[in-house]
Amino acid sequence: MARRSNNKTNHPPAVTPRERWLALFAGERTDRIPTDYWATDEVTRRLFRDLGCTTIEELYSALHIDGIIPVEPPRTLAHFPGDPQADLWGLRRTSIDYGGGVYEEFANHPLAHMTCIEELDGYAWPSADDHDYEAYRAMLSQVPAHRLVRSCSFEPYLLYCALRGLELAMMDLIAEPEFAMAALKRIFDYHYDLAERTFAIGKGRVDVTYVAEDLGGQTALLMSLPQIRKFFLPNQKKMADLARSFGIHVFYHTDGAVRNVIPDLLNVTGIELLNPIQWRCPGMDREGLVRDFGSKVIFHGAMDNQQTLPFGSAADVHQEVLDNIEIFRSARWVCAPCHNLQPVTSTEKIVTMYDTIHKYGIQ
Amino acid sequence: MADLQKLYDAILNGNFKAAREVTQQALSEGIDPSALVHDTMIPAMNEVGRRYEANEYFVPELLIAARAMKASLELIRPLLAEKGTEPVGRVVIGTVQGDLHDIGKNLVAAMLEGAGFEVVDLGVDVSPEKFVAAAREKNASIVALSALLTTTMHAMKAVVENLNTAGLHGKVKIIIGGAPVTQKYADEIGADGYSSNANAAVALARKLLAA
Numbered sequence: 001m002a003r004r005s006n007n008k009t010n011h012p013p014a015v016t017p018r019e020r021w022l023a024l025f026a027g028e029r030t031d032r033i034p035t036d037y038w039a040t041d042e043v044t045r046r047l048f049r050d051l052g053c054t055t056i057e058e059l060y061s062a063l064h065i066d067g068i069i070p071v072e073p074p075r076t077l078a079h080f081p082g083d084p085q086a087d088l089w090g091l092r093r094t095s096i097d098y099g100g101g102v103y104e105e106f107a108n109h110p111l112a113h114m115t116c117i118e119e120l121d122g123y124a125w126p127s128a129d130d131h132d133y134e135a136y137r138a139m140l141s142q143v144p145a146h147r148l149v150r151s152c153s154f155e156p157y158l159l160y161c162a163l164r165g166l167e168l169a170m171m172d173l174i175a176e177p178e179f180a181m182a183a184l185k186r187i188f189d190y191h192y193d194l195a196e197r198t199f200a201i202g203k204g205r206v207d208v209t210y211v212a213e214d215l216g217g218q219t220a221l222l223m224s225l226p227q228i229r230k231f232f233l234p235n236q237k238k239m240a241d242l243a244r245s246f247g248i249h250v251f252y253h254t255d256g257a258v259r260n261v262i263p264d265l266l267n268v269t270g271i272e273l274l275n276p277i278q279w280r281c282p283g284m285d286r287e288g289l290v291r292d293f294g295s296k297v298i299f300h301g302a303m304d305n306q307q308t309l310p311f312g313s314a315a316d317v318h319q320e321v322l323d324n325i326e327i328f329r330s331a332r333w334v335c336a337p338c339h340n341l342q343p344v345t346s347t348e349k350i351v352t353m354y355d356t357i358h359k360y361g362i363q
Numbered sequence: 364m365a366d367l368q369k370l371y372d373a374i375l376n377g378n379f380k381a382a383r384e385v386t387q388q389a390l391s392e393g394i395d396p397s398a399l400v401h402d403t404m405i406p407a408m409n410e411v412g413r414r415y416e417a418n419e420y421f422v423p424e425l426l427i428a429a430r431a432m433k434a435s436l437e438l439i440r441p442l443l444a445e446k447g448t449e450p451v452g453r454v455v456i457g458t459v460q461g462d463l464h465d466i467g468k469n470l471v472a473a474m475l476e477g478a479g480f481e482v483v484d485l486g487v488d489v490s491p492e493k494f495v496a497a498a499r500e501k502n503a504s505i506v507a508l509s510a511l512l513t514t515t516m517h518a519m520k521a522v523v524e525n526l527n528t529a530g531l532h533g534k535v536k537i538i539i540g541g542a543p544v545t546q547k548y549a550d551e552i553g554a555d556g557y558s559s560n561a562n563a564a565v566a567l568a569r570k571l572l573a574a
Binding site: 096097098099100101103105166167170171173174175217218219220221222223224227305306307310311342343344 | 377418421422423424426427430460461462463466469488512513514515542543545559560
């Protein structure tokens with residue numbers, strides 16, 4: 001793969017990536033279709049090597065990516081009290097080598113043994129005090145002005161599944177609803193407090209916040225709509241309302257076949273952007289989504305990461321970008337992979353995706 | 364006298380305590396354990412599967428129904444073994460090498476058990492050699508492979524190749540599933556079937572054994 005010019009010496013384009021994003025959120029027509037980047041560390045390192053880049057900013061410039069810069073208040077606690085191997089939630093991780101790379105899985109489920117709500121009170125839940133907000137302020141000031149900034153991630157049930165174990169966490173929604181609700185409230189309280197302090201510092205510079213919950217499987221919702229409405233949406237709405245009160249936009253992620261919950265996400269949570277649009281899943285056909293929700297939400301992703309990107313050809317990737325341009329023409333779309341690019345996707349195909357949208361995505 | 368409708372309802376509603384109690388009572392009254400499985404438990408799990416396919420049940424409902432079914436089966440299984448009752452088929456199941464994700468595999472295993480199959484669950488991160496050894500040792504009729512990741516699904520191909528090399532494929536049918544897996548991929552690697560969900564996996568297993 002030839003090294004690419006990364007525009008290090010060029011002036012920023014007339015419309016900056018941040019301006020492009022903000023225009024998109026404002027419902028305006030953008031000069032070109034925005035792009036975003038999600039990838040594993042292995043892929044990023046490979047792209048650096050193959051494209052001759054040394055920083056993420058150089059990579060974004062080389063591939064014309066309107067990438068978002070995540071900035072979070074650093075933690076002041078090195079680990080969970082009494083467990084040097086665990087993070088602030090008490091979760092340990094183990095690295096799994098699958099041959100072509102490594103991914104992390106949770107190695108313990110510290111709430112798995114609990115049988116009553118009182119036991120939750122004895123757990124060392126993290127506090128928003130355990131973060132360095134002055135360091136965060138300094139980090140924010142370092143972000144290039146042309147980049148969109150994202151702060152705070154709220155995905156409480158994912159965390160609950162890690163703390164409790166996936167199967168128990170799923171069964172709790174029916175078998176132990178009060179326990180699940182009590183644990184989710186503790187997780188929410190931490191995130192809300194953290195976000196309130198973070199947004200107060202970042203007001204005017206933080207552009208988006210990340211709200212998420214994986215509600216969909218490959219063929220249908222993972223849990224029922226009543227369960228989603230009971231356990232997840234009220235707290236999501238509070239987080240989204242908090243962000244909005246600081247002028248911060250809501251980026252929403254849920255994998256899978258989630259067609260049936262989109263009206264609730266729009267009307268209750270109040271999402272502005274939906275990621276990742278796994279259009280091969282039942283109910284997620286792009287034309288139908290544009291028809292039913294195209295005027296209300298930004299579609300983010302839609303570059304299939306289960307078949308086209310990993311196993312298709314570069315020509316297939318090129319064609320999918322062109323298809324998406326056409327299908328999303330009447331809507332707002334951000335070209336990005338459906339979740340993290342994996343090492344099985346070649347540099348050639350990744351470059352093809354970004355080159356194609358750069359060439360044909362002018363509006 | 365044990366009310367078997369209560370056992371049916373307990374499985375359907377995922378009440379494992381009730382499932383265990385009714386099963387215990389039924390067995391103490393001398394009800395044939397095999398009849399309990401075939402006349403009550405399998406129909407209950409069939410209905411669970413139907414509701415899942417119809418989007419009336421979701422993963423939490425499947426999991427608690429499977430837990431109730433297993434609570435009942437734990438009491439019945441030793442009695443079936445004593446009588447030498449043969450299962451519908453023997454399935455060796457696992458998540459392939461390099462992949463630690465198991466909820467999909469566990470759901471398939473539970474639905475197969477609920478349909479009267481004997482299931483040997485090898486767990487996660489299972490090497491091709493382990494699949495072959497277990498298939499041979501357990502005299503399996505089906506080997507079921509699961510993978511969640513695009514980066515690990517190719518380990519399925521190695522299992523198929525190893526079963527071919529061992530001369531077991533044919534006698535043993537191979538079925539595969541998992542988020543990125545497709546029928547096309549099953550055809551490419553020479554697996555005998557693909558299923559997109561746990562309930563359909565049961566129908567697939569039955570179909571392959573009947574063929």
